[in-house]
Amino acid sequence: MKRIKLEDMKHKAPFEAPDGYFDGLAHKIQARAVEEQKEKGVFALPLPVKLAIPVLVLVVMAVIFWPFNQQANPTADELLAEVSTEALIDYLYESEVTTDELIDSYGSEEENEDESIWEEGLDSTDLDQLLIDYEITGEYL
Amino acid sequence: MVIDHDDADDVTQEVFIKVYKNIVKFREDAQLYTWIYRIATNECLTFLNKKKRRFFLPIGDVESELLGKLDSSPHVTGDEIEMKLQKALLKLPDKQRLVFNMKYFDNMKYDEIAEITTTSVGALKASYHLAVKKIEEFINED
Numbered sequence: 112m113k114r115i116k117l118e119d120m121k122h123k124a125p126f127e128a129p130d131g132y133f134d135g136l137a138h139k140i141q142a143r144a145v146e147e148q149k150e151k152g153v154f155a156l157p158l159p160v161k162l163a164i165p166v167l168v169l170v171v172m173a174v175i176f177w178p179f180n181q182q183a184n185p186t187a188d189e190l191l192a193e194v195s196t197e198a199l200i201d202y203l204y205e206s207e208v209t210t211d212e213l214i215d216s217y218g219s220e221e222e223n224e225d226e227s228i229w230e231e232g233l234d235s236t237d238l239d240q241l242l243i244d245y246e247i248t249g250e251y252l
Numbered sequence: 253m254v255i256d257h258d259d260a261d262d263v264t265q266e267v268f269i270k271v272y273k274n275i276v277k278f279r280e281d282a283q284l285y286t287w288i289y290r291i292a293t294n295e296c297l298t299f300l301n302k303k304k305r306r307f308f309l310p311i312g313d314v315e316s317e318l319l320g321k322l323d324s325s326p327h328v329t330g331d332e333i334e335m336k337l338q339k340a341l342l343k344l345p346d347k348q349r350l351v352f353n354m355k356y357f358d359n360m361k362y363d364e365i366a367e368i369t370t371t372s373v374g375a376l377k378a379s380y381h382l383a384v385k386k387i388e389e390f391i392n393e394d
Binding site: 114117125129 | 260264269338357384392
C-alpha cells in the first residue's frame with residue numbers, strides 16, 4: 112500500500128460555518144459589546160480602587176469604633192480617678208473602718224517591706240548590730 | 253482548533269470583543285492582522301486550557317470529547333483521510349497543533365507565525381516537522 116504523505120493531500124480543513132453565520136456575526140458582537148459596557152456601569156472601577164474600597168471601609172470602622180471601645184472598658188486607674196475624695200471619706204465612714212485598722216493595713220505593707228531585709232544576705236556582724244539596736248536579749252535567742 | 257461550532261462561535265465573539273476593548277492599546281509597530289491573530293490564538297489556547305481545568309478532566313478526556321464532536325458535528329465535512337488527519341491532529345499538544353494549522357491550512361510563512369506566537373522561526377520549523385512526522389505515522393497506521 113502506498114504511504115500517504117501530507118504534502119500530497121488537499122490543504123483544506125473540513126470545518127464549515129452554518130449558512131449566513133458571518134452575516135449576523137458583526138451585529139451579535141456589537142450587541143454584546145454594548146451590553147457588557149452597560150453591565151460595567153458603576154463597577155467599571157480599576158482593580159486597585161476595587162481592592163482599596165474594603166480596606167478603606169475597615170479603616171473607617173476602626174476609627175469610628177475605637178474610642179467607644181476604649182470607653183466601654185475603662186481601666187482600674189481611670190475608674191478610681193473618677194471617684195471623688197468626699198465619696199471615699201463617706202465610704203470609709205459608712206463601712207465603719209477605724210483609723211487604727213487603716214494604720215494597721217498601712218503598717219502591714221511596711222512590714223512586708225521590712226521582710227525583704229531578711230531575704231537579703233546579712234552577715235553575722237549585721238545581725239549582732241540589729242540585735243543591739245532592737246535590744247533583743249538572750250531570752251529570745 | 254476547538255472543533256465544535258458553538259465553541260468556535262464563543263471564541264470568535266470573545267476575540268472581537270477583546271479587539272474592540274483594546275483597540276486603543278494597539279501599537280502600529282505590528283500589522284492589525286497580526287495583532288488580531290495573536291489575540292485569537294491566545295483566546296483559543298486559553299479556551300482549551302479552561303476546558304481541561306473544568307471538571308478536572310485529564311488531557312485524554314478532553315481529546316475524547318473533541319474526537320466525539322469531530323464525529324458527530326454537522327459542521328464537519330470531510331472525506332475519510334481528512335477526518336483521519338483531524339483525529340491525528342488531536343493527538344498533538346495544543347500549541348503544536350496551532351502551529352501546524354497555521355502553516356498547513358492557512359499557508360502562513362514562518363516569519364508571520366513567529367510574530368504571532370512570539371516563538372523563534374527555528375523552534376517553529378522543528379515543531380512543524382515533528383508534527384508532520386507524528387501525523388504521517390498515525391495516518392499510515394493499520
